[in-house]
Amino acid sequence: MLWDSAPLNAVLPGALALTAGLALGIPAGAPLRRLGGSLLGLAGLILLLARGAASQLDGAGDLARVSPAAGAWCLLLVLMLLMADALSQLRPGPRARAGLLALLLAALAALLWSGALSNLSVLQEYASRKEAFRTAALRHLALALGSLGAAALIGFPLGILCHRNGSLRGMALPVLSFLQTIPSLAMFGIMIPILGWVAATYPAARALGIAGIGFAPAFLALVLYSLLPVVANTVTGLAATPPAAIEAARGMGMTGAQRLWKVELPLAMPVILAGLRIVLVQNIGLAVIAGLIGGGGFGSFVFQGLNQTATDLILLGALPTVLLALVAAIVMDILVDLTRRIPERQP
Structure with a gap:
C-alpha cells in the first residue's frame, strides 16, 4: 500500500486535504460547502497520487510503473458525484456552467502540462504513444x-x-x-x-x-x-x-x-x-x-x-x-x- 512504501511527509498533505474534502462534502447540507469539499478532496487526491507516485519510483529504475488502484478510482468517482450533486442543487445558469467548464478544462490542461502526474503509468503510456x-x-x-x-x-x-x-x-x-x-x-x-x-x-x-x-x-x-x-x-x-x-x-x-x-x-x-x-x-x-x-x-x-x-x-x-x-x-x-x-x- 502507498502508506507502507511512501514517506509520510510525501503523502500526508494530500491525505489531509482529501480527508477534509470528504468531511465537508459527504454530509448533507449547503451545496456550496459540498462543492468546495469535492474540489478540495479532488486536489488532495491529485496531490496524493503525484507525490506518492514520485516517491515510489524514486530509485526504482526506468521500467518501473505506478498505477492507481481501485480505491483511487472509487474516490475519484465519489468526488465527482459530490460535485455533480452540488451543481444540480445550485442550478447555475448556462453561462455560469460554461465558465465553470472552461475553468475545469483549463485546470486539467495545466495539470497535465505541468507534468505533476507524469509518473503515473497511463501518462507514461501516453508519452510513448x-x-x-x-x-x-x-x-x-x-x-x-x-x-x-x-x-x-x-x-x-x-x-x-x-x-x-x-x-x-x-x-x-x-x-x-x-x-x-x-x-x-x-x-x-x-x-x-x-x-x-x-x-x-x-x-x-x-x-x-x-x-x-x-x-x-x-x-x-x-x-x-x-x-x-x-x-x-x-x-x-x-x-x-x-x-x-x-x-x-x-x-x-x-x-x-x-x-x-x-x-x-x-x-x-x-x-x-x-x-x-x-x-x-x-x-x-x-x-x-x-x-x-x-x-x-x-x-x-x-x-x-x-x-x-x-x-x-x-x-x-x-x-x-x-x-x-x-x-x-x-x-x-x-x-x-x-x-x-x-x-x-x-x-
Missing part, C-alpha cells in the same frame, strides 16, 4: 462529429417531412427504431460485407476510401444509429409548436416556408438540440467499437490493451472517451438552455 494518440483523437472526433453532421443533414429534412406527412412518419420511424435495436457489434459487422462489395464493384467508391474495413463502415454504422433521435426529436419539437404561434404567423401573412424557418424551427430548437445531444454522446461512446474494424479512434487503444491485458493501455483509450462524452453532454445542455431562453427575451 503521443503521435498515435493524436491520430486516434482526430479520428475519434471525425467519426463522432462527422456522423452527427451527416445524420443532421439527412434527419432534419426527413423529420420535417414526417411531421407534415403522417403516412411517411408511420413508415420511417418504425424502420429507424428497428435500426436502433441492432446490437452495435452486429451493426458494425453488417457494414463490412456491404461496403466491401461496394468497393469491389465500384472503383470510384474504392478511390474515395470506401472499403469493408476502416473508417467508412464505422462512419455509416454511426450515421444509421443517429437517425432515430434526430428525426424523432425534430418531429416532436415541431409538433409541440403552440398553435397560437402558428396562427399568429399565418395572420401576419407568412408563407409556409417562412412559418417553418421563423416560427416553428426556433420554437422546436430545444427539443431538436436535445436529440443532437443524445446522438453526440452516443456516437462518442460507440466510436470506440470502430477500433475493432480498423476504424481507428480511441477504441484502438482499448482493444490493444484488452488483447495484451494491459490496463494502462485500456485507460489511455477509455479515459479521454469518457471525458469527451462528459464535455459534449455539458456543452449540448448549455446550448439547449440558451435556446429555451431565447423566446423569453423576445418582446
